[in-house]
Amino acid sequence: MLEILPPVKSDLNIRKVSREALSEQVIEQLQQLVIDRHLKIGDQLPGERELCEQFGVSRTVIREATRILAQRGILTIEPGRGTFVTLPNQQNIALSIELFARANNMSISSVVEVRKALEPQIAALAAMRARPEHLERLQECIDEMEAHIQEPQGYIAADQEYHSTLAEATGNSLFTALTGVIVNLAQATRMRMFEVEGAPDRGQVYHRLIFNYVSEGNAEAARKAMIDHLDQIDRDVAEAQARRGDGPKTVGGLI
Numbered sequence: 001m002l003e004i005l006p007p008v009k010s011d012l013n014i015r016k017v018s019r020e021a022l023s024e025q026v027i028e029q030l031q032q033l034v035i036d037r038h039l040k041i042g043d044q045l046p047g048e049r050e051l052c053e054q055f056g057v058s059r060t061v062i063r064e065a066t067r068i069l070a071q072r073g074i075l076t077i078e079p080g081r082g083t084f085v086t087l088p089n090q091q092n093i094a095l096s097i098e099l100f101a102r103a104n105n106m107s108i109s110s111v112v113e114v115r116k117a118l119e120p121q122i123a124a125l126a127a128m129r130a131r132p133e134h135l136e137r138l139q140e141c142i143d144e145m146e147a148h149i150q151e152p153q154g155y156i157a158a159d160q161e162y163h164s165t166l167a168e169a170t171g172n173s174l175f176t177a178l179t180g181v182i183v184n185l186a187q188a189t190r191m192r193m194f195e196v197e198g199a200p201d202r203g204q205v206y207h208r209l210i211f212n213y214v215s216e217g218n219a220e221a222a223r224k225a226m227i228d229h230l231d232q233i234d235r236d237v238a239e240a241q242a243r244r245g246d247g248p249k250t251v252g253g254l255i
Contacts, residue, residue: 012038012046016056026055026065034074034085045075045083072096094180101185108237111185116230118178119163123210123226124219126169134169138162138211145204152194159190162207166214189233192240199236206232 012033033039045051051062066083069075073088088096101111126134141162148154160183167179193199206229213222 012054014051014054016054022057022061023064023068026057026061027068029055030065030069031074034087039085041085041087043085045085047082093177094184097181098184106185108189111182111189112230112234115182115186116227118175118182119166119230120223120226122167122170122175122179123214124223125172125175126166127214127217127219127222129171130169130214134165135211135215137165138169138214141165142204142207142211145200145207149200149204152191155194155200156187156190159203159207160187166210169214189237192237193233195240195243196236202232202236203229 014029030039030045039045045066046054048059048062052059055062066075066077070077070083073086073092076084076086078084100106130138141158144158145155145162148158164176164179164183167175170176193203206225209225210222210229213219213225
């Protein structure tokens with residue numbers, strides 16, 4: 001059975017580009033076409049020859065531009081089929097920012113600052129917007145953490161799901177994407193908690209407290225409980241760092 005492909009887009013009103021920074025100008029135009037929805041998810045780009053004619057550049061420039069856009073998750077290049085419009089998913093966004101943070105030796109304290117700016121507001125919004133299915137998943141995460149209170153991998157997986165579910169409960173997909181980044185960067189600091197006696201149990205106290213406030217729809221109490229929770233994590237991680245002596249101070253140094 002022959003596969004029916006979406007029609008090739010050829011009426012995109014593309015402007016010819018100047019010789020300076022050719023691939024960057026092609027990238028900029030193609031990205032804008034996606035933003036303006038002249039190109040939609042699933043649309044197929046014209047072939048290389050037609051793109052060369054419309055932009056007034058060589059195949060090398062077109063190939064460089066599409067390669068970069070594919071790396072950014074905006075295009076998918078399928079050999080033998082063509083080049084199609086996609087959009088970066090949350091996993092790609094998280095991985096890109098995580099690589100940026102590690103490559104630039106971003107400090108652990110910088111990650112903590114972002115968490116403190118982001119997660120209290122997430123908790124407050126979750127209290128106002130969470131649906132029954134979100135509350136059910138949060139409770140399941142708390143139960144899962146309790147079942148793995150002595151086992152780091154299981155506890156951390158449930159902890160990450162807990163915070164991701166809070167972000168999802170806001171109904172704001174940008175919060176969900178940003179939380180995915182924080183979850184990845186904070187994973188190693190969560191591991192450090194298990195080096196401090198009682199840290200996972202203290203975390204559970206706050207997980208239950210935040211859940212209760214979210215269930216009650218008490219936004220300000222949920223916000224305050226999340227602030228206290230992050231402060232508690234700060235203290236436990238600092239104690240673990242002190243025990244290690246001159247441990248890594250950047251996310252690039254965390255293992």
